[in-house]
Amino acid sequence: MSADHELRVSKIRNGTVIDHVHGGQALNVLTILGIDGSEGEEVSVGINVPSDRLARKDIVKVEGRELSQDEVDVLSLIAPDATINIVREYDVVEKHRVERPAVVDGVLSCPNPNCITTDSEPVTSTFDVLDDGVRCAYCETIVREDIADLIDG
Amino acid sequence: MCHEHLITSKQLSRADIEQVLDRAAEIAADPDAVAGRHVGTLLGLLFFEPSTRTKMSFETAMKRLGGDVVDMGSIESSSVTKGESLADTVRVIEGYADALVLRHPKQGSATMASEFVDVPLVNAGDGAGHHPTQTLLDLYTIRESAGLDDLTIGIMGDLKYGRTVHSLAYALTNFDAQQHFISPESLRLPREVVYDLHQEGASVREHDGLEAVLPSLDVLYVTRIQRERFPDENEYQQVAGEYQIDAADLEAANDDLTVMHPLPRVDEIAPDVDETSHAAYFEQAHNGVPVRMALLDLLIGGSQ
Numbered sequence A: 001m002s003a004d005h006e007l008r009v010s011k012i013r014n015g016t017v018i019d020h021v022h023g024g025q026a027l028n029v030l031t032i033l034g035i036d037g038s039e040g041e042e043v044s045v046g047i048n049v050p051s052d053r054l055a056r057k058d059i060v061k062v063e064g065r066e067l068s069q070d071e072v073d074v075l076s077l078i079a080p081d082a083t084i085n086i087v088r089e090y091d092v093v094e095k096h097r098v099e100r101p102a103v104v105d106g107v108l109s110c111p112n113p114n115c116i117t118t119d120s121e122p123v124t125s126t127f128d129v130l131d132d133g134v135r136c137a138y139c140e141t142i143v144r145e146d147i148a149d150l151i152d153g
Numbered sequence B: 001m002c003h004e005h006l007i008t009s010k011q012l013s014r015a016d017i018e019q020v021l022d023r024a025a026e027i028a029a030d031p032d033a034v035a036g037r038h039v040g041t042l043l044g045l046l047f048f049e050p051s052t053r054t055k056m057s058f059e060t061a062m063k064r065l066g067g068d069v070v071d072m073g074s075i076e077s078s079s080v081t082k083g084e085s086l087a088d089t090v091r092v093i094e095g096y097a098d099a100l101v102l103r104h105p106k107q108g109s110a111t112m113a114s115e116f117v118d119v120p121l122v123n124a125g126d127g128a129g130h131h132p133t134q135t136l137l138d139l140y141t142i143r144e145s146a147g148l149d150d151l152t153i154g155i156m157g158d159l160k161y162g163r164t165v166h167s168l169a170y171a172l173t174n175f176d177a178q179q180h181f182i183s184p185e186s187l188r189l190p191r192e193v194v195y196d197l198h199q200e201g202a203s204v205r206e207h208d209g210l211e212a213v214l215p216s217l218d219v220l221y222v223t224r225i226q227r228e229r230f231p232d233e234n235e236y237q238q239v240a241g242e243y244q245i246d247a248a249d250l251e252a253a254n255d256d257l258t259v260m261h262p263l264p265r266v267d268e269i270a271p272d273v274d275e276t277s278h279a280a281y282f283e284q285a286h287n288g289v290p291v292r293m294a295l296l297d298l299l300i301g302g303s304q
């Protein structure tokens, strides 16, 4: 990757760079992390940036915030190839790949309209993570595609 | 049984199933021995959709154990119509009863409800989800008539929406059973169920018609194909007739074939089958009482 491409998204001082997100998924990454800028976070997003590893990739930089392992794990559902760089004083101090969690709580909504979790019950949605999708722990519906559509907005 | 609640047949091991069926057989052989066993025990019946049969079967089971039941009356007159959540309803009724039975139209309702209560909760049907006590009485009937090992079973009819079919198929993965699924293309088993059955290493074969497999079957489990599942009446008429059986059809079957049905039936099993030695569906329905007595006895505990 050339310096020219890197400059498309400005460097951050302290925070997290989520790199190698599949093209077009950057905004879903922000949604899954609950970042909408309303808290004053400084966020830079590159969409469909040329990449060596993926033909086109997205990149998300969040200034002033280090992602927790839980947040990173949930990201894996929509960005399985993402790399997470924790930046302090412009230096990458930690770099790791996302890992798929066994379960995700309170992040996705069940697409089955007949599922009890879609009623106004005091229950947190829970999905088991399968090799090739996610499965509602209540109604057992399996979702393999368009998981990002289930993200609670 | 080591479970607090009974939500799905998937949670039942072979040992769990055998424990319930053995206890049910003891009770069926000598019902008087358990007649006063649970005097003073109250079972809460929470039926959010009508099901006279299942409800009466639980009611009979509890009363035959010496206990009693409380229920919430008709859905229309209950606080549900005032918008109370299911979570609140079960928490309130938990204070009245020693165990709960829940029938609810939403999938996953029993799983959710069980998270809010400490008394044992039995799922009596959650939408298109599970119906594990039906499965236990089906297994009891199969064990009595054909045995549960080295079993070849055909399951025919509406396999897509039939929760009794899904529950039974899961439970049979604990046994050495070859399962043949016979249905029109549009009413095949949901892919999720097939996925689970394969995960369990079950032998699953799907067929369009009964003829080829009928002679090899020990059990034929028939369910109703519902007219309302078809957008177009003609389409229904075309398939429905192919999945009906009468006494003449069964001449091609093994003499020991057992024909089962969760009832109510409409016209998928002709009345002339009732007179043959194959018919086991009324006995199957009656088995619901000793099986539910056994289950309640195990869940509530035998301290009295």
Ligand SMILES: [Zn+2]
Residues within 6 Å of the ligand: A110, A111, A112, A115, A116, A117, A136, A137, A138, A139, A140, A141, B108
């Ligand atoms: Zn669900």
